[in-house]
Amino acid sequence: MSDRISDFHAIIPAGGIGSRLWPLSRADAPKFLHDLTGSGQSLLRDTWDRLEPLTGPDRIAVVTGRAHRAAVEAQLPGIPDRNVVLESEPRDSTAAIGLAAAILHRREPDVIVGSFAADHVIRVPHLFEWAVRQAVAVAREGYISTIGIPPTEPSVGFGYIRKSDELIIEGAPEAAKVERFIEKPDLETARMYFADRSYLWNAGMFISRADVLLDAIAATEPELHAGLLELAEAWDDRDQRGPAVDRIWPQLKKIAIDYSVAEPVAAAGRLAVIPGHFDWDDVGDFASLAKLNSSGRKNDLAILGENARILSDAASGIVVSQTSRVISLIGVKDIVVVDTPDALLVTTSENAQRVKGVVDALKLTGRGDVL
Amino acid sequence: MSDRISDFHAIIPAGGIGSRLWPLSRADAPKFLHDLTGSGQSLLRDTWDRLEPLTGPDRIAVVTGRAHRAAVEAQLPGIPDRNVVLESEPRDSTAAIGLAAAILHRREPDVIVGSFAADHVIRVPHLFEWAVRQAVAVAREGYISTIGIPPTEPSVGFGYIRKSDELIIEGAPEAAKVERFIEKPDLETARMYFADRSYLWNAGMFISRADVLLDAIAATEPELHAGLLELAEAWDDRDQRGPAVDRIWPQLKKIAIDYSVAEPVAAAGRLAVIPGHFDWDDVGDFASLAKLNSSGRKNDLAILGENARILSDAASGIVVSQTSRVISLIGVKDIVVVDTPDALLVTTSENAQRVKGVVDALKLTGRGDVL
Structure with a gap:
């Protein structure tokens, strides 16, 4: 059994419907609630089970829509009520992950947070754990770290991360700096990336000190950041939470964390990547599901x-x-x-x-x- | 409005399930009960509607399984009870058509019968009527006549009829003798037939005097013929019909009318063919249904x-x-x-x-x- 990482807290944004998996995925039965691997349980539960050995059951927060509360709690009977963060409407990943980070930061100023999509498929859990441990070690040094997947084919379905210099950080022998993030390429470009070992698939996992993440949001999206802090301040007060959500949440800018945080931080040389040597797939469509x-x-x-x-x-x-x-x-x-x-x-x-x-x-x- | 043919009686064998149209066609919902053309009614009803102008509503008999009685009567509300001939089990086309012919012959010794499948698609009704009128004229001369369809493509899905000399019969200007019947050919042979105007598709329609048909059965299948006569004798007596069916029907030889009647009669030079210039299809499979x-x-x-x-x-x-x-x-x-x-x-x-x-x-x- 692995040791838990005492200052680490996981965030699972459980948002997207997975429209490319219609009619399996629906508004009321989004992708993360399905068993897409024949494992006998939902992708959300698989995600929880991967993280729990690293965090314990009390240190995983799920950010999801109000409509999915009952389904999420049925999947994760061990989740403390205070770790279920409900959105009144979808406001994209910066708001979702940022709100959870802001709440956790108020509860525990030195916490390191890691966000992991609820609907990805990962095999070989101990290799996933090893990558997360390295990413946490890098995050303790003030970097935002991500886990990149060494491509197994020239995929045009994923974004890419180009790594640059290695980082010398104890407990993270495979860490490197990120030069830049790249959107889904065309096939010719994907083939070039596949041949060049410095490109990794962007699996959308970000691990950092909560304060570092919040500062990164503040730098590019100060209004969004202010809204998140105000919400977090009200959050753990039952009387204040509802009115604050109703007032602030619908006003927050919708922006993916890749644009608000990952790209600018990479440009500033403060984004690190750890290669994840596990099988990974975002199960983006039925072709991917068939292969899987x-x-x-x-x-x-x-x-x-x-x-x-x-x-x-x-x-x-x-x-x-x-x-x-x-x-x-x-x-x-x-x-x-x-x-x-x-x-x-x-x-x-x-x-x-x-x-x-x-x-x-x-x-x-x-x-x-x-x- | 066309004139009825006073000595003519139609027989509709409504038997086969149409297995190649599964799961649309089923044991309890065979092909003839479906609307396969978007006409708004079943193929059986379409068949009735094509024949009724020639016969009137009292002179069409349907031979079908006991299980389909209610469905058939619902489709054909005008059919007299005495014209619904129920099989206790399927015994192939010689028994089905032969029984109806024997019953009709007892009721009306000079009757001319014509058998028309319940599940074929025919377009342009007046051309169908014209072909039937010619076939009846030929049947009055003691021939068994059939209607053959001039091929519109080199089909390997149908049997063929090779015609030989023309027949000089009043009221049947297109009649010819049949040289022989041919089973479904391979593509090369079908192409040869298609190029040669003397080959027609076998649409499985037979028109003849009832006594001529029964004699033809007697010549090749005397036991079957005897059974049919015995059944027909009991048929119109309510008390006798049931026991006779139970005793005789299950013993009747299963043989297609093509083998018991059409081929031997053609070999004897007593089979005539009328070309049917209407669109015809037996809707044998979903490819045919798609085309249609x-x-x-x-x-x-x-x-x-x-x-x-x-x-x-x-x-x-x-x-x-x-x-x-x-x-x-x-x-x-x-x-x-x-x-x-x-x-x-x-x-x-x-x-x-x-x-x-x-x-x-x-x-x-x-x-x-x-x-």
Whole structure:
């Protein structure tokens, strides 16, 4: 059993719906509440289970929408009430992570916080722990650290981190400075990055002293920062919290933490990266889900769904079934079939990124009931 | 309005399930009970409506399974009770058509009968009527006549009829003798037939005097013929019918009328053919159904199902929906999606013939509940 890191507190932003996984992911059943790996439990619970050995059950905060409170608490029965931070509406990642950091900083000024998405898949937990321990060691030196994934293919689905000089920090033998963050590239560029060992996938994990993170937000988004501090001050007072949220939260600027914090801090030479040698995937679409659940064989048909009754003949790809219907696939290759009680999706791995367009079309055509 | 043909009586064998159209066609909802053309009514009702102008409502008999009695009567509210011939179990087309012919012959010795499948699609009714009128004229001369369809493509899905010399018969200017019947050919042979104008598709329609048909059965299947006569004798006596059916029907030889009648009669030079210049299809599989319901454009997506809510993006083929689910198709070409409450099929036009294999597999795996 690993030792806990006493000054470390995890933050799990549990926000996005995962529109590219519609009709599996929905507004009322977002991606993080699903079992996408056949593990028998939700991605949120998997995330908790990865972090708990490092933090203990009392030091993981979840930031989620009010609508998901009951579902989140059902997934995480050990979570203390004070660690469930409820958003009245989505305000993007700087507000979500920043609010949790501000609350935790008020409770414990020297705390080191790490934010980890609720809906990523990570395998080989001890390698994840080893990366987090290094990232915490680097954070203690005043850096904001991130964990970057050495690419296993020239992916165009992820952002990249370019690392520069190594950092000499005790307890973090693999730490390096970050030169810059790069948005999802085209295939040619991705191939170049893949050939060059200095590029890592951006897995969106940030570990830093809470005060360092808040100062970074203050530097680029002073109004947002002021709002977060005001909210945090009211937070642990039951009478004040509600009115403060109603007044301040809807006014906060929506901005991803990559833009408010990661890029400017990297430019200032204060962002560090630790390579994560574990299998990682953000399960961004059904192509990724199919790969994750296949045996690795080219002609495999992956099946997700405990009641699934599948008959296939010369079919490959993935079937996700949330019904008890008999599903028969004949001669369809790299197919994606998602069978839910009120919506059915049929596409191919190659077209998986286009699913979001359907969700947009459903919004426009007044079929929000199935989103 | 056309004149009725006073000595003519139609027989509609409403038997086969249409396994290649699973999961749309089922044991309890066979192909002939479905609307496969978007006409708003079943193929059986379409068949009735095509024949009724020629026969009147009192001179169409339907031969069907006991299980389908209520459904058939609901589709054909005008059918006299005495014209519904119920099979206790399927015994193939010679027994089905032969029994109806024997019953009608007892009622009316000079009757001319014509058998027309309940589950074919025919367009342009007046051309159908014209072909039937010619076939009846030929039948009055003692021939068994059939209606053959001039091929519109080198199909490997249909049997063929090779015609020989023209027949000089009043009222039947297009009649010719049949040289022979040919089973479904391979593609090369089909191309040869298509180039040669003497080959027609076998649409399985037979028109003849009832006594001529019964004599033809007697010549090749004397035991079957004897059983049919015995059944027919008991038929119109309510007390005798049940025991006779129970005793005789299950013993009758199962043989298609093509083998018991059409081939031997053709060999004897007593089979005539009339070309049918109407659009005809036996809707044998989903590829055929897709073609039938498409606009004719290559990239069209045909939709069958009044409650269907389809969103498609770069998709072609056919969707059959019996549910009110939202169905989204993205980037799938020549796809076949059949969405029913308890079973889902996803395949392609190219693989449409393989659907029967799934039905066989479902039988073997004990999932007869969805067949």
